[in-house]
Amino acid sequence: MEKITVPKPRRLRRNLTILTVTLLIVGSAWFAGFNLFEVIGNLYKGSRLLGRMFFPPDISYVPRIISPMLETIQMALVGTFIGALVALPTAVLAANNFIKTKWLHVPLRFILNILRTIPAMVLASLFVAVFGLGAFSGVVALAIFTFGLISKLTFESIEAIDYGQVEALMSLGANKMNVLRYAIIPQILPQYTSYTIYGFEVNIRAAAVLGWVGAGGIGQTLEYNLAWRNFDRVGTIIIFSFAIVLIIDLVSSAIRKRLV
Amino acid sequence: MEKILVKKERNPLKTTLHTIYYLIVFGLIFWGFGGIEYKGIMQTAASSINALLDGFINPDLAYATNTTIDGLPYAILETIAIAISGTFVSAIISIPFALLASQNIVGQKVSKVGKLIVTMIRTFPELILALIFISVVGPGAPAGILALGIHSIGMLAKLFSEAIESMDMGVKEALESCGGNYFEVLFRAVLPQVSPELISYTLYRFEINMRAASTLGLVGAGGIGAPLIFAIRTRSWERAAIIIIVLVVTVTIIDQISGRIRKKLV
DSSP states (O other), X not given: OOOOOOOOOOOHHHHXXXXXXXXXXXXXHHHTTOOHHHHHHTHHHHHHHHHHHHSSOOGGGHHHHXXXXXXXXXXXXXXXXXXXXXXXXXXXXXXXXXXXXXXXXXXXXXXXXXXXXXXXXHHHHHHHHHHOSSXXXXXXXXXXXXXXXXXXXXXXXXXXXXXHHHHHHHHTTOOHHHHIIIIIHHHHHHHHHHHHHHHHHHHHXXXXXXXXXXXXXXXXXXXXXXXXXXXXXXXXXXXXXXXXXXXXXXXXXXXXXXXX | OOOOOOOOOOOHHHHHHHHHHHHHHHHHHHHHHHHOOOOOOOTTHHHHHHHHHHHHHSOOHHHHTOOSTTSHHHHHHHHHHHHHXXXXXXXXXXXXXXXXXXXXXXXXXXXXXHHHHHHHHHHSOHHHHHHHHHHHHOSSHHHHHHHHHHHHHHHHHHHHHHHHHTSXXXXXXXXXXXXXXXXXXXXXXXXXXXXXXHHHXXXXXXXXXXXXXXXXXXXXXXXXXXXXXXXXHTTOHHHHHHHHHHHHHHHHHHHHHHHHHHHHHO
16 A cells, blocks of 8 residues: 655744744743742732622622712713714725825824824823813723724725725716715725724723723722722722623624624 | 616614614713713813923933833833733633633533623723732732733633634544544644634734733833823823833834734734
């Protein structure tokens, strides 16, 4: 019987990659001073804190966190709404298949990229310094962050549309506005809606911690109670906001699944 | 010329439902606007913005070239180190969670429970995790690594399980029919098939973790966040500006590199 020999693939490149990645990981862990034994040895300290937070949480504190929690949801709603509203026209301008002038979409994308690299928390602390403490600064930060996120996702969808519809309309002599209205917007609308809901999910999570830098919402209550070491109240806040975020997350992913 | 008219189908029930949806959404947004109190811009806003712009024009270059432990290069490297280690930790832990959430591995009922667990991990804020881990290992980068490592499981396990669910089941069945045991099936059929996607998602999460690592410093979990917030709070805009500039540049470079690798992989 003939023997089938499979030539061995060249392993050098693969092994070099594995070596580099391993070195990177080990090097980072060493640089950051990560010691697994220390972590395991100190786990009991963490369980002590968890015990003070959750066993038992201060249930009587619930009525007083409802209003900051509602404020958190309001912040996320308004931030998402403003961000998504501005994102749609920006995405149309940033896509390279609808408007083919390079001087417009290259700088726009550059700005969008920069916006997405700045964490919402940093934006919020900058706006707190300008607008003062409160939910307004948080909303502005969330709106800008959402704008960057949704614009990017949407312009990528616009670039991936079925271009046949656009050509069909153009061959009938439709102008740019008509192409936009009847060929582009209907095609991206489900995705855009889905991205907006996704943005809301991200924002509700972000809004819950933005208060840390004084930008309103439940985070402010959390920070206050941590500073006073009221750990049982901290536990209540964590459980409560976690439940709300989880419910919103489950509902919105169910809606998104039906959309796209 | 004949006019072509296509009659639009109208379903009264659907139209009413849509109207109700729109009303709910707009009602929610109006309610939201009602809750955001606009107190007016602070009187010092104009001068703060001026000072901020001034800071961006004259960033604190001495801080950027300070190579000691208090300087910017060290803080940025520490942020990158936190992101790399945290991503690695979560990529490893995510695999069992992903298997638990995959319908074609553990069956429908178990996978629903697995998916719920993964969603719960994802919604738990990383800043709170960082606080809990600070109580374990003390303030510093290790707490940040653990927080990112645990938090990222939520997203990675979800994406991994989606990759596993869409894989070709033939290979797994072939191995099973030859009498392969559970681990042989896992390491010879499941993981080799999904590994390009796994690596790609891990890199994507690394990009996200780079941003997350830069805010963990807020609660004392190491990285660039602490000096940044300190600079903003004390309004030393020259220093805040140089940190933001270096952060944006670093994150952009890392995004570009990891984006290139991801494109090659899938």
